[in-house]
Amino acid sequence: MGPWTLLLLHLPLVVSMLPAPTNVSIVSFNLEHTLTWLPGPETPDNTHFTVQSLRKNSWQLVKGCARLKTRQSCDLTNTFKDPFYHYKARVQAITTTQKSNWSLSMLFYPLTDTLLGPPVVSVSGCGNCLLLQVTPPTSRGLQRSLSPTQLYYRQFTCKVRRTRDGSQFSMWVTSTEKTVIGYLEPGAEYCVTVTPSTSFNPHSVPSEPHCAFTSPTAANTVPVVLSVLCAFSLLVVLLCGIVVYSGRLLCMHKPLPKTLSSVPLCGG
Numbered sequence: 001m002g003p004w005t006l007l008l009l010h011l012p013l014v015v016s017m018l019p020a021p022t023n024v025s026i027v028s029f030n031l032e033h034t035l036t037w038l039p040g041p042e043t044p045d046n047t048h049f050t051v052q053s054l055r056k057n058s059w060q061l062v063k064g065c066a067r068l069k070t071r072q073s074c075d076l077t078n079t080f081k082d083p084f085y086h087y088k089a090r091v092q093a094i095t096t097t098q099k100s101n102w103s104l105s106m107l108f109y110p111l112t113d114t115l116l117g118p119p120v121v122s123v124s125g126c127g128n129c130l131l132l133q134v135t136p137p138t139s140r141g142l143q144r145s146l147s148p149t150q151l152y153y154r155q156f157t158c159k160v161r162r163t164r165d166g167s168q169f170s171m172w173v174t175s176t177e178k179t180v181i182g183y184l185e186p187g188a189e190y191c192v193t194v195t196p197s198t199s200f201n202p203h204s205v206p207s208e209p210h211c212a213f214t215s216p217t218a219a220n221t222v223p224v225v226l227s228v229l230c231a232f233s234l235l236v237v238l239l240c241g242i243v244v245y246s247g248r249l250l251c252m253h254k255p256l257p258k259t260l261s262s263v264p265l266c267g268g
Contacts, residue, residue: 018093018100019043026076026089026105028114031141031152033076035065035089035105043070047093052102053079054088062089077141083110083151114141116152116196118207123192125214130181132158134173134194157197163189163211172197186215 019040027034035051051065051074065074080087087108093100122133136142136153143149154174160181161168173179173194184190191209198204 018047018095018098020100021049021091021093021103024089024091024103024105026087026108026113028108028110028141030117030137030139031077031083031110031114031144032139033080033108033110033114033141035074035076035091037091037103039070040093040100043093044095045070047095049091049093051089051091054090055079059090067094080108080110081144083114085110112201112203114201114203116198116201116204118205119153119156119194119196121192121194121207121210123190123210123212125212126180127215128182128184128186130160130184130190130192130212130214132173132179132181132192132194133176134179135176152198152201153196155197157195159193159195160184161191161193161209163191184214187213189213 019042021037022040024035024037027036037049039047039049048067048069049065049072050067051062052059053062053076054060062074062076062079068074074089074091076087076089087110089105089108090102092102117137117139119137120135124131134156136149142152153176156173158171158173158179158181159168160171162185171181181190181192189211190213191211193206193209195206196204
C-alpha cells in the first residue's frame, strides 16, 4: 500500500471532523459558575455539545450538560463545590456521525475568580449621624456549606458622600450589625456606597448609592408648623361660629332676664 493510498484513507476522517467550539470561558457571580462557548465556524445546525470537568485527574461528564444546543450554557455550580480547589472544563461538538476536538477552559479558582455582587444596604438618619445596616446578598453558591457567606462578606469598604458639596470619606465596616457613622452635619443628606472587600479576591461590585438625611432640615419643618397653625386657627374659628350660632338659637326661643335685656347679644 503506497503513501497516496494511506493519505486517501485518512482524508475522509479529517474532512468529517466538526469545528471545535471557541471562546470557552467560565463566568462566575457569587459562586454561581457557568461555562459558556461559541460554536466553531460553519457548525451544522443539528450540532449538540457535551461538557466534562476535570476531577481527581480524570474527565467526567457534567450532569445536565450531555446534549446542549447552540447558545445554551452549562451550569457548573454543583460541580465546582469547593472554593479552595482548582477546576477545568472542556466542551465538544457532536452530531450523530461526527465529533470535534475538545476545547478547554482556563484554569478556574472559585475563591479568587468569582465576582462578588453588591451587599444589601439600608441607611437611616440619627441626628448628626447615620445608621448603616449591611447584609450579604442571597445566592445559591454562597449558601453552600463549603463556601460560607462570612468568608466573602465579612468586611466592606464604605464611601460616604455629602450631597450638598460632594465631600466624601471612606471607612471600613467589619460587621453586618448596625454601624453608626457619626460626626456628620445635622440636617444634611449623605449617600453611602458599600463594596465587599477581601484580601484574596479583588473582583467585586459596589452597591448603588443609598441616601438619607441625618435629621429633618429646618426647611422641611416650616411647612409642617404652618400647617398645624392653620388647622388650629380654623378649628378655633369653627368653634366660635358654633358658639355664636347656638347663642342666637337660644335668643330666638328663650327671653333674656331683665337684668341682661340691655346687653345686645342677639343683635336686637
